[in-house]
Amino acid sequence: MDLAPSFTWLQAILFFFLALVWFLSFGEVHGATPTVNIGNFSKVEDAVNFHVYYGQTFKVIKNAVDGQSYLLLQNNSRIASRSKYCTSRIKSYVIPLSSYSVDTDYFPGLLERLKGITSDSVASPCVLKLYEGGQIELVNKSDHQKLAQFSAHFFSDTNQLPACNFATFVPFIEDTPLQRAEWIKFMGAFANAEARANEVYNAVKENYLCLAKIAKSRTSFKPTVAWMKYDNGVWSFTKEKYQLKYLEDAGGESVDASITKNTYNVSNPDDLEELHAILCTVEVVIDETLTSDPANYVLSTFLQNLNVEDRSCFSFLSNTSLWRYDKRIQSYAALDFYNEAVSQPQLVLADLIEVLFPTGNYTMTYFRNLAKGEALTNIGSQMCDRDTSTPMEPTIVACG
Numbered sequence: 001m002d003l004a005p006s007f008t009w010l011q012a013i014l015f016f017f018l019a020l021v022w023f024l025s026f027g028e029v030h031g032a033t034p035t036v037n038i039g040n041f042s043k044v045e046d047a048v049n050f051h052v053y054y055g056q057t058f059k060v061i062k063n064a065v066d067g068q069s070y071l072l073l074q075n076n077s078r079i080a081s082r083s084k085y086c087t088s089r090i091k092s093y094v095i096p097l098s099s100y101s102v103d104t105d106y107f108p109g110l111l112e113r114l115k116g117i118t119s120d121s122v123a124s125p126c127v128l129k130l131y132e133g134g135q136i137e138l139v140n141k142s143d144h145q146k147l148a149q150f151s152a153h154f155f156s157d158t159n160q161l162p163a164c165n166f167a168t169f170v171p172f173i174e175d176t177p178l179q180r181a182e183w184i185k186f187m188g189a190f191a192n193a194e195a196r197a198n199e200v201y202n203a204v205k206e207n208y209l210c211l212a213k214i215a216k217s218r219t220s221f222k223p224t225v226a227w228m229k230y231d232n233g234v235w236s237f238t239k240e241k242y243q244l245k246y247l248e249d250a251g252g253e254s255v256d257a258s259i260t261k262n263t264y265n266v267s268n269p270d271d272l273e274e275l276h277a278i279l280c281t282v283e284v285v286i287d288e289t290l291t292s293d294p295a296n297y298v299l300s301t302f303l304q305n306l307n308v309e310d311r312s313c314f315s316f317l318s319n320t321s322l323w324r325y326d327k328r329i330q331s332y333a334a335l336d337f338y339n340e341a342v343s344q345p346q347l348v349l350a351d352l353i354e355v356l357f358p359t360g361n362y363t364m365t366y367f368r369n370l371a372k373g374e375a376l377t378n379i380g381s382q383m384c385d386r387d388t389s390t391p392m393e394p395t396i397v398a399c400g
């Protein structure tokens with residue numbers, strides 16, 4: 001099985017970044033007036049790794065990820081022309097940003113003032129279109145001099161030495177799907193788009209909670225789900241808190257962590273026997289194995305990786321409930337599940353509810369059924385079907 005070893009969750013963050021930006025419009029700032037009054041505020045309700053505070057002519061974002069305070073100075077205030085900070089604890093940015101870039105090892109979303117990206121692997125059709133049209137420039141992420149031309153450069157690799165215009169953007173540090181989605185307010189603050197960020201987050205949250213409430217009120221049994229991945233001869237079950245939260249909110253249960261080991265080496269007969277036994281008890285399998293060739297990751301690939309001969313007790317196979325979340329993809333590294341899905345957790349939840357309690361009357365957004373041989377969809381710029389200067393609306397799922 002050939003893997004994509006260079007792909008990490010850090011890189012995945014940036015897919016998400018642009019997805020968030022889609023909802024806002026830096027170009028046409030909502031609620032920004034020529035006066036320095038801010039007027040609209042975002043209150044962070046769920047996310048725990050950043051906070052926003054408001055002054056008359058400035059805002060402060062406290063970022064727990066890098067321990068820094070970002071001082072956002074309104075471009076028409078006196079303080080913006082007088083002050084510039086760049087210390088280990090505080091950095092300043094003039095807002096609304098006139099241009100910005102993002103550290104995308106692979107890629108994501110879009111915006112009028114998005115001018116630079118660090119990779120062209122993008123899961124968003126409209127970003128691809130802008131990039132192909134030359135409105136977005138590809139910049140080497142180690143070229144700080146070049147990146148310095150942007151009002152801000154959003155990056156996620158906390159091991160990288162940051163320059164003065166760098167801002168750490170790490171929604172993936174949060175533990176729940178809603179907390180991650182709320183990072184739209186972080187972006188909103190840089191764009192003076194608080195009203196829009198609040199509106200999008202409220203709509204997403206309300207829809208998510210409605211779906212979760214219905215799923216939880218089901219009296220039927222809770223299906224057990226093995227959310228697992230294969231890497232270099234070894235299987236492991238997910239411990240990601242946000243994934244476990246998704247399962248819980250969808251009305252399912254993860255394989256109990258108290259009975260699982262960290263890893264199962266398929267070359268070790270004892271490991272294989274244990275893995276076999278556990279999989280005989282689950283109703284649903286989600287295979288998140290990384291691959292450089294998702295289109296050719298099919299049922300037989302999974303079975304080959306699993307290496308178990310006797311599959312007679314696998315109800316997830318007889319009941320065709322074996323899934324991957326790579327239905328929408330641009331390149332092997334740019335899964336829409338890491339991009340738009342993070343800003344639209346209500347869609348992931350709706351998918352998972354259908355995975356656990358199939359109605360047959362729902363079209364999956366991110367998940368495809370390997371057991372049924374479902375194919376994936378390649379994202380291309382020709383799929384961009386809207387005016388790229390208008391902000392995207394979140395997709396609200398029928399609930400109740």
Ligand SMILES: *[C@@H]1O[C@H](CO)[C@@H](O)[C@H](O)[C@H]1NC(C)=O
Pocket residue numbers: 030031038039040195196
């Ligand atoms: C807040 O933003 C909304 C939408 O952009 C705008 O209509 C409203 O006037 C703003 N409120 C204030 C107090 O600026």
Ligand SMILES: *[C@@H]1O[C@H](CO)[C@@H](O)[C@H](O)[C@H]1NC(C)=O
Pocket residue numbers: 029032075076095096
């Ligand atoms: C401040 O930003 C707004 C919105 O982008 C822009 O229209 C205005 O010209 C800027 N003002 C200054 C003084 O740069």
Ligand SMILES: *[C@@H]1O[C@H](CO)[C@@H](O)[C@H](O)[C@H]1NC(C)=O
Pocket residue numbers: 140141142143
């Ligand atoms: C980016 O710049 C670094 C240092 O100058 C260089 O080693 C690397 O090959 C460059 N990467 C690309 C993709 O051009």
Ligand SMILES: *[C@@H]1O[C@H](CO)[C@@H](O)[C@H](O)[C@H]1NC(C)=O
Pocket residue numbers: 232233234265266267268
């Ligand atoms: C798995 O087990 C085989 C056989 O014991 C061993 O050679 C291999 O290194 C193990 N793989 C890992 C990742 O531990």
Ligand SMILES: *[C@@H]1O[C@H](CO)[C@@H](O)[C@H](O)[C@H]1NC(C)=O
Pocket residue numbers: 283315319357358
């Ligand atoms: C198979 O799936 C159906 C829903 O499609 C569910 O009702 C049933 O309990 C499942 N059977 C097993 C053995 O998991």
Ligand SMILES: *[C@@H]1O[C@H](CO)[C@@H](O)[C@H](O)[C@H]1NC(C)=O
Pocket residue numbers: 361398
């Ligand atoms: C299928 O979904 C549509 C739209 O949500 C709904 O109107 C219809 O009643 C559903 N059909 C069944 C059989 O559940």
